[in-house]
Amino acid sequence: xxxxxxxxxxISKSFGDTHALAPTSLDIGEGxxxxxxxxxxxxxxxxxxxxxxxxxxxxxxxxxxxxxxLRGPRDDTSxxxxxxxxxxxxxxxxxxxxxxxxxxxxxKERQRRALELIDLVGLRGFxxxxxxxxxxxxxxxxxxxxALSTEPDLLLADEPFGALDEQTxxxxxxxxxxxxxxxxxxxxxxxxxxxxxxxxxxxxxVMSARPGRIIDDIRVEIPRPRTPEIVGSPEVGRLxxxxxxxxxxxSDKNMRIGRGTAA
Amino acid sequence: xxxxxxxxxxxxxxxxxxxxxxYLGTARKTVxxxxxxxxxxxxxxxxxxxxxxxxxxxxxxxxxLLPMTEIVGRATGLLLSESFLTQTLVPTLQLILISFVLxxxxxVLIAYGLWRSSFFRRAVxxxxxxxxxxxxxxxxxxxxxxxxxxxxxxxxxxxxxxxxVVATNTFVGFDSVPRAVLELSASLRLxxxxxxxxxxxxxxxxxxxxxxxxxxxxSIVMVLATQFILSTEGLGHFISFAYDNYDVADMYAGVxxxxxxxLVGSLVLTGxxxxxxxxxxxx
Numbered sequence: 001x002x003x004x005x006x007x008x009x010x011i012s013k014s015f016g017d018t019h020a021l022a023p024t025s026l027d028i029g030e031g032x033x034x035x036x037x038x039x040x041x042x043x044x045x046x047x048x049x050x051x052x053x054x055x056x057x058x059x060x061x062x063x064x065x066x067x068x069x070l071r072g073p074r075d076d077t078s079x080x081x082x083x084x085x086x087x088x089x090x091x092x093x094x095x096x097x098x099x100x101x102x103x104x105x106x107x108k109e110r111q112r113r114a115l116e117l118i119d120l121v122g123l124r125g126f127x128x129x130x131x132x133x134x135x136x137x138x139x140x141x142x143x144x145x146x147a148l149s150t151e152p153d154l155l156l157a158d159e160p161f162g163a164l165d166e167q168t169x170x171x172x173x174x175x176x177x178x179x180x181x182x183x184x185x186x187x188x189x190x191x192x193x194x195x196x197x198x199x200x201x202x203x204x205x206v207m208s209a210r211p212g213r214i215i216d217d218i219r220v221e222i223p224r225p226r227t228p229e230i231v232g233s234p235e236v237g238r239l240x241x242x243x244x245x246x247x248x249x250x251s252d253k254n255m256r257i258g259r260g261t262a263a
Numbered sequence: 264x265x266x267x268x269x270x271x272x273x274x275x276x277x278x279x280x281x282x283x284x285x286y287l288g289t290a291r292k293t294v295x296x297x298x299x300x301x302x303x304x305x306x307x308x309x310x311x312x313x314x315x316x317x318x319x320x321x322x323x324x325x326x327x328l329l330p331m332t333e334i335v336g337r338a339t340g341l342l343l344s345e346s347f348l349t350q351t352l353v354p355t356l357q358l359i360l361i362s363f364v365l366x367x368x369x370x371v372l373i374a375y376g377l378w379r380s381s382f383f384r385r386a387v388x389x390x391x392x393x394x395x396x397x398x399x400x401x402x403x404x405x406x407x408x409x410x411x412x413x414x415x416x417x418x419x420x421x422x423x424x425x426x427x428v429v430a431t432n433t434f435v436g437f438d439s440v441p442r443a444v445l446e447l448s449a450s451l452r453l454x455x456x457x458x459x460x461x462x463x464x465x466x467x468x469x470x471x472x473x474x475x476x477x478x479x480x481x482s483i484v485m486v487l488a489t490q491f492i493l494s495t496e497g498l499g500h501f502i503s504f505a506y507d508n509y510d511v512a513d514m515y516a517g518v519x520x521x522x523x524x525x526l527v528g529s530l531v532l533t534g535x536x537x538x539x540x541x542x543x544x545x546x
Contacts, residue, residue: 055446073450081443089465089542102451102461130542 003067005030005154005186006052011061012211013047020044021051022213023061026205028186030153034177036189036197038243039207040251045190046158048212052188053079053156065154075103078147082159084139086131086146092118093127096145103150110149117145120179137161137168144176148183155180157189161196169193173200174228181225194247198239199230206243209250216246329515337516338523347501355486355498356524358414362421362482367475369422370429377430378437378463391431399424403489412493421485425478432474436467472536479528487521498524 004027013021021044037045050056054073063070100110121141161169206216311331318330377384406416490499505513
């Protein structure tokens, strides 16, 4: 196997007295590996993603991407967030161009690439619409178009469909898989939906309650391309059960901590 | 449930009135087939007609109020007189415009300072909070002593009074960039200047528009009031002079022209705001 794309060695993070992330080490593969992080709320999965995105510095430990130590945001990493970041004063087209524009790509070229991506994420015909005229799911498609326009090798997704309803979320998940399969981009996907993590990923990392550490690393051996029919399959059911079993113990711990502090 | 029919409750149940609260309903677009703009015109005409009637039938004496037609006629006469335009109206409009522009520019710059430095913000915040409680107007005698009673004094007073509302509103706009958009900008490694142009300023436009609208009103009020009290020229002085000399026609004509200035200024700002905020109009 080739060198992993992301090498996380012993990183931890504290915010003041809050120990958000216990020392964590992790390798994430190159060439389109899709890794999900699931865990109870507040377990540090978003923190881990922010560290890999270069937006937060770890309290200890190092992150290397493509063999280079990470010091801040990098050009070949794109991020999509839970809340859509489509800028309301820009049209769909201009939003899709935003990343290329900030990287200084010439106008003609960025218009062409933005259009390709708009087409790929299924927003053709809406180029001149403003985000305020679109549904939540469509706004997330704008984010995806913008994120992929720079041809990143790593896509970080922080609960990107978390604010959407279940059926839109699953539909967009499969859409994401379809779009990603046309690229060579690896994905780290933070989610609180166990089903979503299983049906989308090659690997699911289960995190413990705070301070977060990785308690299970599950390979999902369901062949690609994956279609919506797999949602009810026994393999998905078995893995969801396994993850749910682990998370139940962790959320119980979380609740006990909650009650302990409240008392 | 009892089988005994309670007349009140029966009435309630059989009533065809909907139980959905009215405030949930959609706003009506027309009343008696007319849009709000038409109604605004009707209100103006009715008020004008009431004034007309009250004065024509002697309910109010002519030293207090004049018929609307006479006010409008006198105002039209003034607007057609070259000496009124060049000596009174244009200098006043210039002062209002300069005051408004300076207030917006300086207000946005102060807001930027507040946004850049939390230290500056914490130091200045108590003054901003108290600003409109203090009678800025009371500074005028001091300014007259220092600079004299000319247009510069009027401008200083008017700008200082108008810029704070721009600064506080713009700051709210600057401060309202969503966390995720900040992080997106950082992940795209936007330079400071690019962040300013592409995210911070466009994001603040709606809040800035609120500030600018108030700054226009404050500029008009401040310029006219200062001219009214202590000036030898300008529309404010014109009104005050007419008032002191029992020239009721000129006084009301001046007030009428002031209303026109405010109306036109407000309409222009609304137009600009609509253009800048066109993305807010949904499909």
